[in-house]
Amino acid sequence: MSAPKQVATGDRAILPEGAKTIPIYVMGKRYEVPETLTIMKAMEFAGFKFLRGAGCRGGICGACPTVYRKEGDYKLYFGLACQTVVEPNMYLAQIPFYPANRAVYDIEQIEPLADAVHALYPEIFRCVACNNCSKACPMKVEVLDYISAIKQGDLARAAKLSFDCIQCGMCASRCMGELPQYHIAQLVRRLYGKYIQPGAEHLQKRVAQIESGKYDGMLAELQKMSHAELEKIYKEREREPDMVPLGTWMPKDVSHL
Amino acid sequence: MSYTPQMQELIKKVEATRPERVARAKRGENFPALSLEERAVVLGKFHPDYQEEGRRALRVGPDKGLVVPEEVAKVMESRSMLRPEKIDLSKPDYDTDILILGAGGGGTSAALMATDAGLKVIMATKLRHGDANTMMAEGGIQAATQECDSPYYHYMDTIGGGHFTNQPDLVAALAHDAPLSIAWLEALGMIFNKKPDGRLDSRHFGGSCRKRMQSSGDMTGAEIMRVLRDEARNRRDRISTLEFTPAVEIILDESGKCAGAVLYNMETREFFIARAKAVVIATGGNGRLHIKGFATTNHYGATMDGVVMCYRVGVGTTCLPSTQYHPTGVAYPEQNVGLLITEKVRGLGAHVLNIDGEQFCFPLEPRDVESAELIKEALEVNKAVVTPTGRYGLWLDSPMIDLLHGEGTVRKELPAKFIQFERHGIDISKDPMLVYPTLHYQNGGIAINADCETVVPGLYSAGECTGGLHGENRLMGNSLQDVITFGRRAGISAAKYVTGGVELGKLTLDHIAKFEKELVDAGITDSIIAPILLPDYSTDEVSARRLAEARQESE
Structure with missing residues (x-):
């Protein structure tokens, strides 16, 4: 296989060699964009710069919900602009915000009922x-x-x-x-x-140990160590085996637990 | 866009070696990890941080002479958006106890701790509350909660992973507070993956000696962010959140204390003066500077604003030249390029393979080492797959996970990743993924101590915009722990400072003129205006047609 050409830097959309363009309609207005791009990258290719309607660009933040129809199809479709690939003749609008009532409450006072x-x-x-x-x-x-x-x-x-x-x-x-x-x-x-969900008991024990100051001396000692000393103990540290169940394995050296 | 027929042929090679690899994994046998000496060799030869090209020395400011990537140097040597002589600082538009810049995991944690101390908070942020890298962190959060582990080993793994370049007091603070932070999140109602008896599920990760990675599905950061944001919204009488309103300059008072910031409403293009007794900078990372043209896993607003603003008031940096390339960014399909594939996939046992389906590295090396090994396999060994859009990729054998841990594990442990690939016709429980290193994390940043103090009184910082904690390489799960532990510490420290009594003098932006004079004296005449706030992804064709903007810029 030959070495790849420089195809794209960062997120700037590109028109890969041999790729077709297709028409999409952004809020009713037609733009020609490369196929295979997401709605978000296609709109940027067309010249839009997002303020609202773009967030993580990775499908997890909820900033870019988009509603669209396809020509000749009565159905409404919903997707994230950063995750949905453009289709020919899609008519789309982003809905970056929708008003919704939210109740204020006190998590310490409310009952889990x-x-x-x-x-x-x-x-x-x-x-x-x-x-x-x-x-x-x-x-x-x-x-x-x-x-x-x-x-x-x-x-x-x-x-x-x-x-x-x-x-x-x-x-x-x-x-x-x-x-x-x-x-x-x-x-x-x-x-x-x-x-x-049941609480983590081992966590509560660890919190109590930390608050009692149990590790303060150990951490102070580590902070004073030279690079060489640290490297030595770093290399010697035991690794917990992958496949043993949690809470069953203990290292040979328990002096710093 | 599922795999092309050519790629499907290549996948057969992966399938051919899989049974034997799974059998070895079940016996607990691993591909041998590199020694510290071997790590140094592969890093020096293949990691972008170690190459001279594309890097240069800063010519001004507290870190003058420090060699950083060109893209970073450009924003550090930038001019202000503002003309200070035209700004009336005598009538602030906002007045508060603590001003927090950035509303990700760090900023929101700081806001919650500051309100716990009875103070009023304004949190100003560029996009929406929660649009931050915190939201995107998938794999988990480190904390030594298990009996076989302790803060001592968390410290050691962290500093060893950082090649012993970390700032010790920050590492100690992290290791010490980590379990406390987990307990705080649990008490706020965060859902963790737990065993039926409540024990936190914990896993290995690159560079760990104990299973220390707690998680919440494969959307740990999103779950943290949702919970913190919800709690901040419950305190809206004490926390007012200004969205789409980033800070563009820090304001000092005449005695040199931090006294607020200039905020910019990006929707109305108005500037506002916010006076505050203390300021916390939690503005996050710099992935959207796209160092060396690499794709990034970062959110849209990751443009290093906090470091830039701090630099102008004389706050230097720690470890700034170091950038983290995550070894497993998506290389295919094109729509997902650059997005993160959590290290948890390798933590669950998936191997990294070349075009012949062969293992060539231990899958859980520290991230910089792992990245360098992938780049080596592509560039030197020449055994990477080349995608239809001409990008390198190496296989990440996710189907091994179900074979090792039982049918359905991929769907249960990696639900968001499963959906993301399913959208493009790829079932990652049956077919492997193609990956290549991607720009992931700003290792260095604003210099702070363990109380999150900078050298300017009243100016605090926490999270990805700071430097020192991770040294020159960050371990998985230490970034989420960083934002919680140091976000909390920043809120507590700032609250203590304000409660101790702060008298602000006359406000000033004189530092801007001083910094810009330094630029002129250094002969820098072509500096850009920063913070840049958002990246520009217009194509050259579109930019060329923006005639009015071109004319304005030339005037």
Whole structure:
């Protein structure tokens, strides 16, 4: 195989040799862009510079939800501009922000019960189970399923079902009952993480050891060591075997644990 | 865009060697790791940081003479957006106890600790609250929580991974606070991967001697950021968040204390004066400077603003010349190029392979070493795959994970990565991924001590924009721990300073004129205006047609 040519620097989009361009319509206006690019890179290729509507550029921050239709197709499609590849004759608009009601609460005071969630978000019972929320989710989260779980009081299930949510707001934009699904899910996940999922006991023990000052001397000693001394103990340190279960292996040297 | 027929042929070579490799992995046998001496050789020859080309000495400022990448030098030797003589500093638009610049994991942690101390906070940020590299960190967060581990070993792995160039007091602070930070996050309601009895699931990572990587699926950073942001929103009476309003200059008072910042509303293009008794800089990294043209894993706003602003008030840097290239950025499909494939994939046992399906390195070397080994296999050994858009790639054999840990492990442990590839027709539990090093992390930055203090009273900093903690190479999971531990410390330190009583004198931006005079005296006449705030991805064709802008620039 031959060595590659310089094809692109950074994120600047390129038209690879032999690649075709296709028409897309950004808010109704036609642009010719290289096929195989994402909507985000295609819009930048066309000359747009984002202020809103671009964030991580890696499909996890929820800044670039985009709604589009294809010519001759009644359906609405939803995707992230940084993750969705352009198609010929797609008509698209970004929705970088959608207003949604968020309830303020105190995580230390609230009880991890469905009733508490229902009290903060009584509109949850306005859900008519139309499933538009799930259809609009660019992360394929089963939004309706977690909303139903919350209505039924199963917070643990709702926390797990909503875990991939990136809080882009597309669910709320399509909701007939005007729910702010993603804010409700955030509340439920925090209740689950704090109160329902079992706490880490070994962590609490370690916190107590640290607070008692157990490691202060060891860390002071390390800070004073020369490069050569550090390198020696670094090389000699024992490696925990890969396949042994957690909490079962102990090193031969336990003097610094 | 799934794999092309030619690539599918090449995948057969990977499949051919897989059963034997899986059997070896099950017996606990690894490809031998390099000795410290061998590491030095491969780094010197193949790591971009070690090459002279594309680097030069800074001509002005506290670090004058320091050799850094050209792209970094350009923003460090830049002019201000502002003409200070036209700004009336006597009537601030905002007045607060603590002004936090940046609203990622570090800034938000600082805000929460400062409000715990009863203070008022303004958090100003370039994009939205949470648009930050924290959000994107996938693999996990280090903390010595297990019985066989301790802060002593966390310290040792960190400083060894950094080739013993780290600032010791920062490493000690990190190792000490890490379990406390995890407990804080757990108490805020963060969901960790746990065993049924509540034990934190922990894994190995490149350069670890103990399983110390805690995680939350493969979106650990996103889960941290969601929880911190939600908590900050619950405190909106004490934390006011200004989105799309980055800082462009630090303001001092006449005695030289930090006294606030000039903020810029990017939507209305207005500037505002924010007076504060203390300022915390948590503006993140510099991946969007695209050093040497490398693709990056960083978020859209990672343009090194904090380091630039601090440099103008006389705050120097630590380890700034060092940049981290993550060994496994996506090389195919083109749409995902540069995006991160978490080290957890290798932590779960996936091998790195050449075009013939052969292993050529220990998969969990420290990141710089691993990157250099991949670049070597491509450039010297000439055994990389070349993608249809002419990029190098090496195989990352993700299907091994299900074979080692049971069917469904890929989907369970790497859900976000699975979806990301599935969108482009690639099932990473069945087919390997193509990877190549990508620009990942600003190792160096603003010089601080373990209390996050800079040399300017009242000016604090935390997170990726600072330097010293990681030395010249950062280990996985220490960046998320960095933003939490030092974000918290910055909030606590700044709060203590403000509570101790701060009397601000007359505000000044005189340091800008002084710095710009230094530029002129050094004969620098072509400097750019920075912070640049956002990268420009217009094509040459588009730029050439922007005639009005070209005319304005020439005037």
